[in-house]
Amino acid sequence: MRHDLWSVATESGVKRRRGWRGRPTPHYLLAPVRGELPPLFDANYGAGTLLNKVTTETHFAPGQTLLIDADDTLWENNIYFEHAIAAFISYLDHKEYTREEVRERLNAVERENVRLHGYGLTSFRRALVTCFESLTTGPISPAKHERIMSFAQSIADQEIELLEGVAETLPVLASRHKLILMTKGNQVEQLDKLARSGVREHFTGVEVPREKDPGAYREVCAKYELGPGTTWMIGNSPKSDINPALACGLHAVFIHHPHTWVLEHEVLDAAPAGQQLLEVETFGGLLEWF
Ligand SMILES: [Mg+2]
Numbered sequence: 647m648r649h650d651l652w653s654v655a656t657e658s659g660v661k662r663r664r665g666w667r668g669r670p671t672p673h674y675l676l677a678p679v680r681g682e683l684p685p686l687f688d689a690n691y692g693a694g695t696l697l698n699k700v701t702t703e704t705h706f707a708p709g710q711t712l713l714i715d716a717d718d719t720l721w722e723n724n725i726y727f728e729h730a731i732a733a734f735i736s737y738l739d740h741k742e743y744t745r746e747e748v749r750e751r752l753n754a755v756e757r758e759n760v761r762l763h764g765y766g767l768t769s770f771r772r773a774l775v776t777c778f779e780s781l782t783t784g785p786i787s788p789a790k791h792e793r794i795m796s797f798a799q800s801i802a803d804q805e806i807e808l809l810e811g812v813a814e815t816l817p818v819l820a821s822r823h824k825l826i827l828m829t830k831g832n833q834v835e836q837l838d839k840l841a842r843s844g845v846r847e848h849f850t851g852v853e854v855p856r857e858k859d860p861g862a863y864r865e866v867c868a869k870y871e872l873g874p875g876t877t878w879m880i881g882n883s884p885k886s887d888i889n890p891a892l893a894c895g896l897h898a899v900f901i902h903h904p905h906t907w908v909l910e911h912e913v914l915d916a917a918p919a920g921q922q923l924l925e926v927e928t929f930g931g932l933l934e935w936f
Pocket of ligand 1: 715716718719881882883
């Protein structure tokens with residue numbers, strides 16, 4: 647199958663298709679002059695520029711290995727935290743600090759908790775309590791503690807909600823390529839979500855490292871004997887999915903999620919020579935490349 651496509655590069659070498667999935671062509675793909683373009687992504691992700699129009703074979707050969715992120719790539723995750731945090735801030739109802747200032751405090755506590763205790767709901771519960779204690783006077787009563795715990799519990803009680811196109815796309819990808827789930831965090835929580843998602847059968851392997859840093863990618867490549875030239879990391883986080891994978895010589899596909907956790911924001915790195923960095927709008931867009 648052949649397509650006309652606009653090859654678009656950012657300073658990071660991001661490539662994305664034109665007018666895919668029947669949607670209007672994003673305005674930034676039509677702007678003709680480098681330096682006068684609106685940002686390709688949010689300001690956090692860098693700016694894009696149009697390169698040239700090309701016609702090319704669009705699918706990579708079968709037999710690629712696709713390392714696929716889970717939270718906010720396969721299923722919704724961060725929006726539940728955002729809802730819980732909004733409820734927490736309303737409950738705190740601080741008389742001096744604005745909602746934004748309380749959120750800043752919580753972000754700082756979460757950063758430290760992740761460093762000490764890893765990702766996951768246990769860390770989040772601790773962060774809420776610590777933040778509450780640091781912004782109020784006196785000990786937290788059992789009733790208040792229970793209420794704060796209920797905000798985190800609302801996340802644990804969520805059904806798994808697959809993102810658009812995931813259920814239809816995974817079996818097609820799995821028929822052509824090797825899929826390995828690679829999600830960081832608390833292993834028990836992540837494996838439980840995967841079991842409840844109904845998509846486990848499409849993956850030949852599942853990896854849950856504590857952090858998705860270059861060392862974790864190198865370990866997975868060694869374990870599965872993956873060649874960097876045919877291995878791709880696919881996910882929504884510049885910090886955990888794209889940049890460390892590129893640093894290890896892998897290709898990467900960025901799927902922007904509008905509610906990516908602020909602690910995952912980072913400027914996309916440039917794709918080194920010989921490596922690919924693609925962007926697709928939704929998970930189903932992967933079928934245009936793979
Ligand atoms: Mg993610």
